[in-house]
Amino acid sequence: MRRHVSQAPRFLRVLRALPVLAAVTALTVSGCSSGGSKPAASGSTAPATPSASPSVEAICLLDTPGEKQVTHFEGGNDHLVEAYTTGDGPVGVVLAHQVGADLCQWSGIWTDFPAKDYTVMAITMGGGIDTDVSKAVEQLRARGLKKIVLIGASMGGSAVLAAAGEVTPPVQAVVSLSGPAAYGVADAFSAVKKFQVPVAYFAGEQDTQFATDAQKMYDATAETDKTIDILKDDGDHGVALWPQVKDQVFAFITKHAQ
Known part of the structure; x- marks a missing residue:
């Protein structure tokens, strides 16, 4: 019985942490996919229009x-x-x-x-x-x-x-x-x-x-x-x-x- 009570708070803490982890993961993926630290190679993305100078x-x-x-x-x-x-x-x-x-x-x-x-x-x-x-x-x-x-x-x-x-x-x-x-x-x-x-x-x-x-x-x-x-x-x-x-x-x- 004592073992069951000691596990409950840990389970609740994990549930509360999930939204935070999801947010951090989303930010990390966004940062990697943006290519901010390394310019995309020529031709790897849709071309800019001439008006984009x-x-x-x-x-x-x-x-x-x-x-x-x-x-x-x-x-x-x-x-x-x-x-x-x-x-x-x-x-x-x-x-x-x-x-x-x-x-x-x-x-x-x-x-x-x-x-x-x-x-x-x-x-x-x-x-x-x-x-x-x-x-x-x-x-x-x-x-x-x-x-x-x-x-x-x-x-x-x-x-x-x-x-x-x-x-x-x-x-x-x-x-x-x-x-x-x-x-x-x-x-x-x-x-x-x-x-x-x-x-x-x-x-x-x-x-x-x-x-x-x-x-x-x-x-x-x-x-x-x-x-x-x-x-x-x-x-x-x-x-x-x-x-x-x-x-x-x-x-x-x-x-x-x-």
């Missing part, structure tokens, strides 16, 4: 004059594309980066495009890379540009090739620097088999996998206005090829878009 993420743009040229728009897989646009020329150029990089990868290259001749948009891509490129084309066309050229390096090469197979009306030209035949959702090889867009492929001979893919895609490309340059004894990849191929790229663009 997202902060600039590309480090190379933080001190760049003319922040009005930094824009954000919805791309593929709920990814919010960050874009930097420079120049006000009549030919639009989309620059698509390599894996593990962002639009800053092109910061030493977009200055090669004369502002009076080109409007260049470098983008930071997410999961739906071909869609990101297609949406960038829409952005340039919304600015009134009628002629568009796509240039992509490595992963970006796959993105621009796949996007060029989807964009309507077609863009004027596409350039792939070491683009693989496929990357993620971007199936470049399937796209080029139906191509009706002038295309130029570049790769280093010693960058063997990508040189092989460039030749494979060139051979499969339906468009007759196509060119390929496998740079002999060259192991450079993607944007690293730019100094060697820049003149050819500009000649190709001039032929088809100016």
